[in-house]
Amino acid sequence: TQLLEQSPQFLSIQEGENLTVYCNSSSVFSSLQWYRQEPGEGPVLLVTVVTGGEVKKLKRLTFQFGDARKDSSLHITAAQPGDTGLYLCAGASDYKLSFGAGTTVTVRA
Amino acid sequence: DTGVSQDPRHKITKRGQNVTFRCDPISEHNRLYWYRQTLGQGPEFLTYFQNEAQLEKSRLLSDRFSAERPKGSFSTLEIQRTEQGDSAMYLCASSLIPGAMDTGELFFGEGSRLTVL
Numbered sequence: 001t002q003l004l005e006q007s008p009q010f011l012s013i014q015e016g017e018n019l020t021v022y023c024n025s026s027s028v029f030s031s032l033q034w035y036r037q038e039p040g041e042g043p044v045l046l047v048t049v050v051t052g053g054e055v056k057k058l059k060r061l062t063f064q065f066g067d068a069r070k071d072s073s074l075h076i077t078a079a080q081p082g083d084t085g086l087y088l089c090a091g092a093s094d095y096k097l098s099f100g101a102g103t104t105v106t107v108r109a
Numbered sequence: 110d111t112g113v114s115q116d117p118r119h120k121i122t123k124r125g126q127n128v129t130f131r132c133d134p135i136s137e138h139n140r141l142y143w144y145r146q147t148l149g150q151g152p153e154f155l156t157y158f159q160n161e162a163q164l165e166k167s168r169l170l171s172d173r174f175s176a177e178r179p180k181g182s183f184s185t186l187e188i189q190r191t192e193q194g195d196s197a198m199y200l201c202a203s204s205l206i207p208g209a210m211d212t213g214e215l216f217f218g219e220g221s222r223l224t225v226l
Contacts, residue, residue: 100151
């Protein structure tokens, strides 16, 4: 059972469209991280959010941490085929990360 | 910095055989984690080391599983008497955590994919 619930499980959009991925939990985390994973590879860190209510922007990606530090969202503007991948959120607690099941994003050219 | 390396990348074995995976973390990283990932799921925590000390083991880690990090550098994960349910990607990650900080960025290897026939 995953501590973090991600939605949607799958997302397929056309190049240029926007998308949002959600990550929810009943647990409070000291920080929350977003990773992207491509087939046959390990996850790669995109961002870490620490403060409740925090918003971080990385180019076309916007990450938000909920005020209660239990949930987060990832928004991609003007998605590109290179954004295709498995997006994982992970909550930090007790010196380890607990991952959600991931959202598989496919951006069609 | 050569990144986290794992060996072998792929392992096919018959049920009942033993397998061992090796992980070489990023040099000087003090924490080393093992995760397991099955299709359609996110990585699940198995165990972690702070230097050579194994500090936590998940209940997913049955007595057929053992992990070591003898000199605080590379680590091995051994599975004895493999079962078909052990088929998964085994991911190793390392991080450099100063002091009592909870956790930081995990640098993952490419994983070792195990198939048990």
